[in-house]
Amino acid sequence: MRWLLGAAGLALLGYGVYGWLDAPTHELAGRLVFAAVALVAHDFVVVPLVLATAALVTRFVPEIARGPVRAGLAVAAALTVVALPFVIGAGRIADNPSAFPQHYGRGLAVLLAATALVTAAWIAARLLRARRRR
Template identity: 35%
Template sequence: MIARIGIAVVGVAFAAYGAWLLLAEDLADLVDAAVWLGAGVVLHDFVLVPLTLALGWLVSRLVPAGLRPRAAAGLVVLGTLTVLAIPVIGRFGERPDNPTILDRGYTAGWLLVVVVVLVVVGVSEVARRRRRPR
């Protein structure tokens, strides 16, 4: 119980420090933070959730029942990595005066991860079929 209270006190202290830092900024920064947070909620609720539901429905119709858990795991990994990779694949924040920013082939790296995830899903399905009693 004392550990929980200690963790709560530390959490409240960090939250208070973050609020203090936020309130010490200009009003324009507060508006930018509010817009950024609001946009995240809107994108999640009106883009990511419907897209995830539609993809789940499609997978449930097209993928055989035995492969669905592995396909779902692969889609969760790929979906998360794709959302995280969008800024670098889109090269947002690239600056011509600083060539060290976004200096790699991020699209090729993302495609490599896609291939690795698909291979892992395929190999795990083959292993599952081999373990199954005949």
């Protein structure tokens, strides 16, 4: 399985490199700037936030709940990153109201609430299992 996943990853990497090399030359500078900004944002914004959050979870969340809380925070972060452009209306065109036809803020709130409920249920199940073992 490891070899299969590695081969799939290399194939996707090769496809991405081919896409970069096949792009018109006037787009290359913009793509390089995007890659540099993404790298800097990852290393100086995302990683410190993840490490600070992990430190806070380790310090303030009981050991039995740490796994579910970490998973819930990871899911919530991924949902927020994907939904945020829609919530703030990035790319919205005034003369095309059908481009963003949903209430994305409400949808994000519902998904975050569902994530919190699943996380709480997971923690409750772990606590019940721990009490039964005693």
